Amino acid sequence: MGPLVKPLPSPDARTAPFWAAAARHVLALQRCDACGRFAHPPVIVCPSCHSGLASFSFVPVSGFGVLRTWTIMRDAFLPAFRADVPWVIGEAELDGAPGVRLLARMADPPDAPLRYGAPVETQFEDLAPGVAIPVLALREG
Amino acid sequence: MPRRRPNRDVAIVGYALSPIERRASRPLGVIAVETALAAIRDAGLAVGDIDGFTTGAVLPAAGGQAAIDGASIVTAQWMAEHLGIRSRWASGFQGYGQLPGSVVLAVNAIASGSADYVLVHRALANPPGRYHENPMTEATGHAQWTAPHGLWGPPAQIALPYNEYLQRYGATREEMAAVVVELRRNAAAIPWAYWTGKPITVDDYLSARMIADPICILDCDIPVDGVAAFVLTSGERARDLPHRPVYVGGFGFGSPTATRTATVWTLDEIMEGGRFAAEQLWASSGLTREDVDVPQLYDGFSPLVYFWLEVLGYCGIGEAHDFVQGGTIRTEGGIPIASGGGALGNGRLHGVPQMLECYLQLSRRAGARQLDRADVALACHSSPHYGGAVLYTSEPN
Numbered sequence: 001m002g003p004l005v006k007p008l009p010s011p012d013a014r015t016a017p018f019w020a021a022a023a024r025h026v027l028a029l030q031r032c033d034a035c036g037r038f039a040h041p042p043v044i045v046c047p048s049c050h051s052g053l054a055s056f057s058f059v060p061v062s063g064f065g066v067l068r069t070w071t072i073m074r075d076a077f078l079p080a081f082r083a084d085v086p087w088v089i090g091e092a093e094l095d096g097a098p099g100v101r102l103l104a105r106m107a108d109p110p111d112a113p114l115r116y117g118a119p120v121e122t123q124f125e126d127l128a129p130g131v132a133i134p135v136l137a138l139r140e141g
Numbered sequence: 142m143p144r145r146r147p148n149r150d151v152a153i154v155g156y157a158l159s160p161i162e163r164r165a166s167r168p169l170g171v172i173a174v175e176t177a178l179a180a181i182r183d184a185g186l187a188v189g190d191i192d193g194f195t196t197g198a199v200l201p202a203a204g205g206q207a208a209i210d211g212a213s214i215v216t217a218q219w220m221a222e223h224l225g226i227r228s229r230w231a232s233g234f235q236g237y238g239q240l241p242g243s244v245v246l247a248v249n250a251i252a253s254g255s256a257d258y259v260l261v262h263r264a265l266a267n268p269p270g271r272y273h274e275n276p277m278t279e280a281t282g283h284a285q286w287t288a289p290h291g292l293w294g295p296p297a298q299i300a301l302p303y304n305e306y307l308q309r310y311g312a313t314r315e316e317m318a319a320v321v322v323e324l325r326r327n328a329a330a331i332p333w334a335y336w337t338g339k340p341i342t343v344d345d346y347l348s349a350r351m352i353a354d355p356i357c358i359l360d361c362d363i364p365v366d367g368v369a370a371f372v373l374t375s376g377e378r379a380r381d382l383p384h385r386p387v388y389v390g391g392f393g394f395g396s397p398t399a400t401r402t403a404t405v406w407t408l409d410e411i412m413e414g415g416r417f418a419a420e421q422l423w424a425s426s427g428l429t430r431e432d433v434d435v436p437q438l439y440d441g442f443s444p445l446v447y448f449w450l451e452v453l454g455y456c457g458i459g460e461a462h463d464f465v466q467g468g469t470i471r472t473e474g475g476i477p478i479a480s481g482g483g484a485l486g487n488g489r490l491h492g493v494p495q496m497l498e499c500y501l502q503l504s505r506r507a508g509a510r511q512l513d514r515a516d517v518a519l520a521c522h523s524s525p526h527y528g529g530a531v532l533y534t535s536e537p538n
Binding site: 005006007008009010011012015019041068069070071072073074075076077078079081084087089091101103104105110115116127133 | 288289
């Protein structure tokens with residue numbers, strides 16, 4: 001058996017624009033053209049106005065936001081992550097995208113000053129050629 | 142036009158529970174058929190009397206194990222086939238809160254005349270291998286938002302809203318010991334519970350292995366092989382059967398409105414959806430929280446107990462961590478939310494311990510654990526915002 005491989009995101013018709021932007025290190029979120037509602041993960045039908053897939057755009061946002069919760073992973077159910085234990089996964093509310101929460105690995109270690117409401121920014125980690133995932137990081141202040 | 146109340150003339154008339162084992166030596170389907178036959182006998186009926194079947198057949202493991210009917214899951218159709226019954230009606234509940242959902246399907250089938258005697262079962266397997274370990278190399282569908290970050294499995298998914306709760310309300314992990322220790326203390330006295338004879342101390346809880354902070358191993362129910370079956374029929378038919386009927390009095394289900402990464406909801410969404418579920422409970426039954434003698438809150442992950450306490454109104458939002466201290470939920474003299482030992486004491490049976498305790502108490506079959514007041518009971522399953530709960534009564538409408 002070869003070395004353990006971390007799973008790469010596999011884009012589909014609904015999510016491809018998000019991952020194409022992420023590969024360029026841009027956080028772009030799905031927004032309904034008809035009613036302006038953001039959705040993340042991307043939806044097929046807008047729950048607010050029932051518009052379908054053709055009427056969404058992916059809008060770049062700053063990636064700044066506030067930390068709402070996190071967990072410190074002490075066990076890895078995905079075997080390729082065993083060497084990473086312990087690591088932090090955070091969830092942030094994002095500026096300019098009401099209702100959205102970004103769930104992502106954090107660049108900060110478990111002993112970082114994580115707190116409810118801490119300012120965070122979005123960085124990107126390149127996993128493979130043309131594949132990057134967003135990562136949350138504490139900001140100064 | 143005022144809303145019609147659900148039919149309250151359907152009752153549980155018998156039950157059976159298999160041994161609860163970490164890994165049974167026999168296939169799940171064999172245990173399921175045995176348990177069904179025992180429940181039918183318990184109800185004073187013959188196999189041929191059963192003409193309706195329902196269950197929620199989800200295998201909750203995130204390890205990518207195959208859902209094989211009769212081996213790792215048991216569907217309603219499989220059960221009917223293997224009892225050799227050409228059933229008038231067999232249908233599964235799709236969604237979470239599988240056991241309350243199945244009970245509601247059974248009530249509707251009986252009330253509408255689709256079936257006269259319905260077998261509701263729940264069969265849970267602990268499949269081979271590590272329960273949530275998943276060897277995926279490509280993250281498709283919902284997994285594309287979690288697996289590339291190493292986020293996998295329900296413990297981490299419940300850790301996120303639980304930590305938000307702790308941070309927002311200044312609660313501590315230490316406070317949860319009051320819930321877990323009480324559930325395990327009650328289960329220790331129940332012969333069939335997985336953790337029978339094995340109570341834990343506060344120190345045991347606080348020194349347990351962490352899985353995904355603030356969730357430790359003792360905040361999670363242990364995966365088991367086990368099956369429960371209940372027989373339901375109309376109140377009229379129930380009165381001719383050997384056991385005291387326990388009537389279905391009402392129900393409520395959560396209904397998340399936000400689109401989120403699968404099973405990762407926010408604390409606010411859990412509470413908002415849960416309050417909706419609680420409103421449905423009271424509206425459908427005409428009962429109130431003060432009427433409930435035997436509230437069996439769901440505890441597959443311990444934070445769900447806080448969430449249920451708050452949405453049901455036992456305390457205010459953000460107060461459960463404080464409310465459970467000092468013996469409030471001690472079975473003797475307190476609110477007996479833990480009297481049945483819960484999932485944390487019985488094992489991962491997805492709402493079975495809650496429903497079973499409601500049935501045993503209201504049918505006066507709880508033995509040494511029989512509570513003095515047991516006329517209205519509440520069986521919850523899953524998280525309040527997308528699971529459900531059923532109210533049971535000892536008297537018909």
